[in-house]
Amino acid sequence: MILSGLIFIPMIIALLMIVVPKEKTAVFRWGAILASVIQLALVAILVQNYDLTKAGINEAAGYQFVENYSWIKVSAGSYGILDISYTLGIDGLSLPMLILTAFVGLIGVISSFSIEKYIKGYFISYLILLSAMTGVFAALDFFLFYLFWEMMLIPMYFLIGIWGGPRREYAAIKFFLYTFIGSLLMLLVIIGLYFSYVTNPGAAPEDMIHSFNMITMMNQGNLVAGSLLSVEHWRHVAFILMFLGFAVKIPMFPFHTWLPDAHVEAPTPISVILAGVLLKMGTYGLVRVLWPIFPESVLYFAWLIALFGVINILYGALTAMGQTDLKKLIAYSSISHMGFVLLGLASLTTEGTMGAMVQMFSHGIISAMLFLVVGVIYDRAHHRDIDGFGGLAKQMPVYAGITLFAFFASLGLPGLSGFVAEALVFMGGFSQPVTQNLTIIATLGMLITAIYYLWTYQKVFTGELNPKYTGLTEINSRELTMMTALGVSILLVGIYPSSLTDLMTVSVNHLNDLVKSAGTVMVGLN
Amino acid sequence: MNLDALYTYVLNSIALLQPEVIVTIGLLGVLIIDLFTPKSMHKWSAGVFLGVMVLALISLSGQSGVQASVFFGMIAVDGYAVFFKYLFLVSAILATLITLFSNEMDRNGRRFGDYFIVMAGLVLGMMLMAGANNLLMMFISIELVSLASYILVSYLKDEKTSNEAGVKYIIYGAFSSGLMIYGISLIYGITGTLSISEINEVLKNPAVVIDPVTLTIAVLLTLGGFGYKIAAAPFHFWAPDAYEGAPTPVAAFLSVGPKAAGFAMMLRFFKTIFFGTSTPEGYQILDNIDWVSILAAVSVLTMTIGNVTALWQQNVKRMLAYSSIAHAGYILMGVILLSDSGIAAMMFYLAYYLIMNLGVFFTAILIADKVQSFELDDWRGMGFRAPVLAVPMVIFLASLIGIPGTVGFAGKFLLFVAVLQQGSLYFWLALIAVANSVVSAFYYFKVVKMMYLKKPVENADGPISVSIPATILVFVFAIPTIVLGLWWQPLYNWALASVRMLVG
Known part of the structure; x- marks a missing residue:
């Protein structure tokens, strides 16, 4: 029940909010805080009771806090039985993401206190979004996963579209359509998978239970002979289609164009959620479903995925260098950093996969901090033009220090979480012949990242103080609280990575073994 | 005798x-x-x-x-x-x-x-x-x-x-x-x-x-x-x-x-x-x-013409007319499959289409009664003027698009299931339907955009009050749109059973 609680408490509170009159703003704000705090507490209980020795991935018994109820079960005659279940469970891949969601979710709520208009609608949308994201990270049934995956579309559309910046309409619908087309492609593959896998292989056709359970699909023994996805080239097609669905979310070049628009127009807390949690849904999808279900395609396309990862790293970094809008710069740096996840996952080594997982978490908290940093200055100066400031360190020394910390974290300074992730990714990538050369090229990305962050810092904080901004107030306690919480987490993961990696080691290793062994066996299938 | x-x-x-x-x-x-x-x-x-x-x-x-x-x-x-x-x-x-x-x-x-x-x-x-x-x-x-x-x-x-x-x-x-x-x-x-x-x-x-x-x-x-x-x-x-x-x-x-x-x-x-x-x-x-190919062509043509033409409409009523043409195109996919599940999906879709389409029309009627117009431009800011109508409207439109958690998704899902049950035979048809769904999302969301993303004109557009019975009836459509969208087992079973009872 604890996972259901984790998922649905924000939504229940959101539904209760509907009957509250819209003038009572405190109810919405503190109600959202309450929802987030409960989520965080539940996640703490999860971590407390989590068994580090269980792997999960393709072993149903390895999942923890499992909830499994039959949802829809229809006997479709000669085609067997259609079985959709409400299945939740977590393993080493999902637990860090749940921690991230609850944590960044709370930061987002605190940051949302600066929202002034339509507060009721805002918090209702926000909490539904929070429920949907949590659900994605806990669902083990593909149908349920897809439901949560799509459930965030509409609240996100409103959050960008109503509370966003000047070009919010364009950004909102662009985000919506990009994600929607990606997820529809995913839906086709989900249905294809559903026909190709059964929980009781060998049964008579009319008794076969076609299930949407992900774990069923990860065990190739459940493949129905002669079905669509038992044909090798159709498996590759399915892999590509589903990969595209996730790639839009990551976002992978060339499907990234919605991200800068969405980030620039979204209000600060939504940018925090978007970069902090939403992008991770894409890469989480890769490790949760795509890698274990299509191991042979992963091996087949590994170099291509790595290539796109490196393109992401370099393209994002180079484009970031050319930005004058601080928020856009950070949006492109997000694209660059998500490239590391792709590279790490493509290497299929313990270090690489672990690096990718750490990067997902680390980028989640670092980018949240970066967007808060931008939010602070935007709230005060009402613009984000990098060239329009100068000398702010004199006016806002604490803020300058925090910004420097966030920038350093993002550019991979040793001792902070970003470094751990990127170092692991490089180690993994370099050790494999497939990704070796690409990894060498990718290191350039770190250099470019350092260049644009330091430049930006120089332009905004050093030099003569722009006389226009002598009235700017220092960062306030609410903002400082959020920054401190994020900063401490970044330091913790940076100095003592085991606090995070211990949760994942067993699962990550199991995932790699599974992909390599199953993938090699399956090459040449049919 | x-x-x-x-x-x-x-x-x-x-x-x-x-x-x-x-x-x-x-x-x-x-x-x-x-x-x-x-x-x-x-x-x-x-x-x-x-x-x-x-x-x-x-x-x-x-x-x-x-x-x-x-x-x-x-x-x-x-x-x-x-x-x-x-x-x-x-x-x-x-x-x-x-x-x-x-x-x-x-x-x-x-x-x-x-x-x-x-x-x-x-x-x-x-x-x-x-x-x-x-x-x-x-x-x-x-x-x-x-x-x-x-x-x-x-x-x-x-x-x-x-x-x-x-x-x-x-x-x-x-x-x-x-x-x-x-x-x-x-x-x-x-x-x-x-x-x-x-x-x-x-x-x-x-x-x-x-x-x-x-x-x-x-x-x-x-x-x-x-x-x-x-x-x-x-x-x-x-x-x-x-x-x-x-x-x-x-x-x-x-x-x-x-x-x-x-x-x-x-x-x-x-x-x-x-x-x-x-x-x-x-x-x-x-x-x-080869009537299957003929109907497949009709299906593709119908959904594409309906959706693409709907893109240009500025009048909600006319847009809904084109949308209803497009939906006929989707439903036709079920007819050509020559399978029980295809026919059942068609019947299922028609039943669910009834709920969401009557709902969207009814909500549109209530809004249009207030602003005296079906022109999209006159609906601006409706989300703030009449939330009891605009929220259900969003639900219906989401359902027509086929967002999961609505009856529209359940219908489309079962159609896709029926199509892909034939293996790769009609895969192209599913892809065309997907592309069409994306196009449809764009024009359905034009209505949402107008209602929520455009601000009402100051002074001229005040809040709109809706009578209690009308509100109740709107929710009589809106609540099943979500509830039946999450719980469609009985209806699908019924449709499947009905297909088997077709007198041949």
């Missing part, structure tokens, strides 16, 4: 047509009551009509499991027909409620009675369409529905647009009827019978040689009649004009009731005539003509 036996047979037949008989008596009842009551009581006819519909529903509930062919094979009473009859009666009841809440119908203070008389005729026609097992019966029932529809579309006789819509509708309708009856005559000429199961026997008989070209032409012509009823391309041109000009409750009803009837009849036509014995993998199809 001697006279006594005949007498018993007819009585038995009538007994099996009890719901239809009730509707017929109701038709006469409304007529008489409307004649003898003063004008101040003219809304009573609505009550009588509703009562009749409920009675017919009750009578229909006694027919589960019946599988019979009555009046010498003219009409089939089977699970398949019963499923659709439920659909028609429920949609008639809901459409009546919508009518009562709309200001459009009594703007000029006319009596209501005639409206419900025609409506009863329409319902009767649809119920006969669902069961018609004979080409002549098919034609007569389709004509009954068409004639009633013409009258309803041009019901607002003082308004030019309504009249224009009626005329356009009649001209297209007459043309399609002509095509259809010509097609039927050819089929009769080839096979020597009008009963569709006997036609099937003739086609299956290897001793009878049939010219495939003539048969193809005959089927294409007949398809004209069906295509017209379901507004499939290229017989869809009447729909936008008729929907836009018709009173909105009528447009809402036409987009669900007669459309479902058209599908019901078309499927029975193809399934009975052109199938051999069914096998576990699906049906064995008689290879006289």
Whole structure:
């Protein structure tokens, strides 16, 4: 029940909010805080009771806090039985993401206190979004996963579209359509998978239970002979289609164009959620479903995925260098950093996969901090033009220090979480012949990242103080609280990575073994 | 057969047509009551009509499991027909409620009675369409529905647009009827019978040689009649004009009731005539003509034309008309699959389409009643002016797009399931449908954008109050849109069971 609680408490509170009159703003704000705090507490209980020795991935018994109820079960005659279940469970891949969601979710709520208009609608949308994201990270049934995956579309559309910046309409619908087309492609593959896998292989056709359970699909023994996805080239097609669905979310070049628009127009807390949690849904999808279900395609396309990862790293970094809008710069740096996840996952080594997982978490908290940093200055100066400031360190020394910390974290300074992730990714990538050369090229990305962050810092904080901004107030306690919480987490993961990696080691290793062994066996299938 | 036996047979037949008989008596009842009551009581006819519909529903509930062919094979009473009859009666009841809440119908203070008389005729026609097992019966029932529809579309006789819509509708309708009856005559000429199961026997008989070209032409012509009823391309041109000009409750009803009837009849036509014995993998199809490819092309054409044209519409009513064309295209995917699950998905989709489409029309009616316009620009800021209407509107639109957690998704999902059940055979069709769904998301969200992302004009646009009963009715549509979207097992089971009870 604890996972259901984790998922649905924000939504229940959101539904209760509907009957509250819209003038009572405190109810919405503190109600959202309450929802987030409960989520965080539940996640703490999860971590407390989590068994580090269980792997999960393709072993149903390895999942923890499992909830499994039959949802829809229809006997479709000669085609067997259609079985959709409400299945939740977590393993080493999902637990860090749940921690991230609850944590960044709370930061987002605190940051949302600066929202002034339509507060009721805002918090209702926000909490539904929070429920949907949590659900994605806990669902083990593909149908349920897809439901949560799509459930965030509409609240996100409103959050960008109503509370966003000047070009919010364009950004909102662009985000919506990009994600929607990606997820529809995913839906086709989900249905294809559903026909190709059964929980009781060998049964008579009319008794076969076609299930949407992900774990069923990860065990190739459940493949129905002669079905669509038992044909090798159709498996590759399915892999590509589903990969595209996730790639839009990551976002992978060339499907990234919605991200800068969405980030620039979204209000600060939504940018925090978007970069902090939403992008991770894409890469989480890769490790949760795509890698274990299509191991042979992963091996087949590994170099291509790595290539796109490196393109992401370099393209994002180079484009970031050319930005004058601080928020856009950070949006492109997000694209660059998500490239590391792709590279790490493509290497299929313990270090690489672990690096990718750490990067997902680390980028989640670092980018949240970066967007808060931008939010602070935007709230005060009402613009984000990098060239329009100068000398702010004199006016806002604490803020300058925090910004420097966030920038350093993002550019991979040793001792902070970003470094751990990127170092692991490089180690993994370099050790494999497939990704070796690409990894060498990718290191350039770190250099470019350092260049644009330091430049930006120089332009905004050093030099003569722009006389226009002598009235700017220092960062306030609410903002400082959020920054401190994020900063401490970044330091913790940076100095003592085991606090995070211990949760994942067993699962990550199991995932790699599974992909390599199953993938090699399956090459040449049919 | 001697006279006594005949007498018993007819009585038995009538007994099996009890719901239809009730509707017929109701038709006469409304007529008489409307004649003898003063004008101040003219809304009573609505009550009588509703009562009749409920009675017919009750009578229909006694027919589960019946599988019979009555009046010498003219009409089939089977699970398949019963499923659709439920659909028609429920949609008639809901459409009546919508009518009562709309200001459009009594703007000029006319009596209501005639409206419900025609409506009863329409319902009767649809119920006969669902069961018609004979080409002549098919034609007569389709004509009954068409004639009633013409009258309803041009019901607002003082308004030019309504009249224009009626005329356009009649001209297209007459043309399609002509095509259809010509097609039927050819089929009769080839096979020597009008009963569709006997036609099937003739086609299956290897001793009878049939010219495939003539048969193809005959089927294409007949398809004209069906295509017209379901507004499939290229017989869809009447729909936008008729929907836009018709009173909105009528447009809402036409987009669900007669459309479902058209599908019901078309499927029975193809399934009975052109199938051999069914096998576990699906049906064995008689290879006289390649009607599957023809219908696949019609499906693609219909959904694409509907969606792409809807993109340019600035009038909500007209946009919904094109959207309803597009949905016919999706539903057609289920018809061509030659599988139980395809037909069940089609029936399922039609049932769910009824909920969401009546819902979206009703909400649009309520909004348009307040702002006196269906133009999208006049709806700006509606999300802030009337949240009780705008929130359900978003739910309906999300459902029409097919966002998970709504009935629209459940319908599309099962259609995709049925399509991909055929392996890679119709994969291309699924991809086209996906592309279409994305296009449709864009125009449906134009409405959402206007309601929520555009601010209301200061001072001019104040908050809008909506009456409590109207709000309740909106939620009568909105809540099932979500609840049934998450819990569709019973309906799907029912649809599957009904397919198996199709009298062949």
